[in-house]
Amino acid sequence: MRLALRAATLYYLDGLTQAEVAARLGVSRPTAGRLVARAKANGLVRIEVVVPPTLRDDLHADEERELEERFGLTEAVVTGHGVDVGAPGRPAAFASVGRAAAALLVRRIAPDDVLGFTWGPEQVAVVTALAPGVASCRTVVQLDGAMSTSVYQTGVEYILDRCADVLRAKSIRLPAPLYADPSTVVSMRSDSLISRTLEAGSRADLMLFGVGAVSTSTTLFEGSYLDLTMLDELVSLGAVGEIGGRFFDAQGEPVATELQQxxxxxxxxxxxxxxxxxxxxxxxxxxxxxxxxxxxxxARMLVCDIDCARWLLAQ
Known part of the structure; x- marks a missing residue:
């Protein structure tokens, strides 16, 4: 135990490597590693991670770790306070989570990856925050249709063009509306360009998306993709949200509705x-x-504001 304590002191407090600890104590490198491990196992070592007081409002490590454990996430990133209730859903309002998601994307994407995205103000905020030359991928593909008869701007062209430029990637557009009547959808899926795009999206290595609420405070309602009658039907069927225009219930299961078709x-x-x-x-x-x-x-990874994180953990 004395040797284990000595090895731990040299390793943790004096900053020596295991090889240097071994040389100092006259033991082999594997023995030095075992001594350090024994000291930790026997309670001789305490490791404490301390958030500086000046950064407590900016770093939320405890909430991130609990979110990861609660929902089985690969990684959770929590930022400051979120979009105010009733605030317009414009990209500038999502700048904080956009920067955090951009940093996460840069760390997680690989040069040979295909990146798929759904459109929305959050995604515009993400690509706006991307810095050139930091990361790259092979292809960027649109996961959901965006054509609309309204003047609503989905941001698809900006996302595709900026990703292609910043990530040095080939871009694939989905030249289709988000919703069409079922027979038209079947016809469009037989179109080689649309079918190839949907296939590429389905096999994307990394997907970036937001969620929409089943309410009038959603981009689909604002963009005239949904009306009040549709929303009432979705609520009656138990829908709580959507990704790429596809609705799911409180357990994340698809909701059977005509919109699915x-x-x-x-x-x-x-x-x-x-x-x-x-x-x-x-x-x-x-x-x-x-x-x-x-x-x-x-979702395997989550980027959210601290208010959202605390609400999720309270459920």
Whole structure:
């Protein structure tokens, strides 16, 4: 025990390597490693991670770790306070989570990866925060249709163009509306360009998306993709949120509705099967949808504000 204590002191307090500890104590390197491990196992070593007081409002390590454990996440990133209730869903409002998600994306994406995304203000905020030359990928592909008869701007062109430029990637557009009548959807899926794009999206290595609430405070309602009658039907069927225009219930399971047959987007099952999925969420309106997505294992990584994190952990 004396030797183990000495080895731990040299290693943890004096900053010596295990090889240097071995030379100092006259033992082999493997023995030095075992001595350090024995000291830790016997309670001779305490390791404490301390957040400086000046950074406590900016770093949320405890909440991140608890989110990871609670929902089986690969990584959770928690930022400051989120979008105010009733604030317009514009990209600037999501700047904080956008920067955090951009940093996470840069760490997780590989040069040979295909990056898929759904459109929305959160995703615009992410690509706006991307810095050139830091990371790259092979292809960027649109996961859901965006064409609309309204003047609503989805941000798809900006996301594709900026990702292609910053990540030095080839971009694949999905030239289709988000919703169409079922027969038209079948016809579009037989179109070689649309079918190849959806196939590429379904097999994307990393997917980036937000969630939409089943309410009037959603981009789908604002963009005239949904009306009040549709929303009432979705609520009656137990829908709590959507990803790429596909609705799910409180357990993250797809909701059987006509919209499922009308959606031109990657199915939720393909999102669930993707090994690297990043969900971005900010604002009280999206809390319930975020919880449903996490319960349904629709995201492996989460970027959210501290208010959302605390709400999730309180459920």
């Amino acid at each position: 009308r959606a031109v987007s990657v199915p939720l099952e393909d999102i669930r099967d993707c090994a690297k999925t990043i969900l971005i969420s900010s604002g009280q309106a999206k809390h319930i949808a975020t919880l449903g997505a996490l319960r349904g294992r629709l």
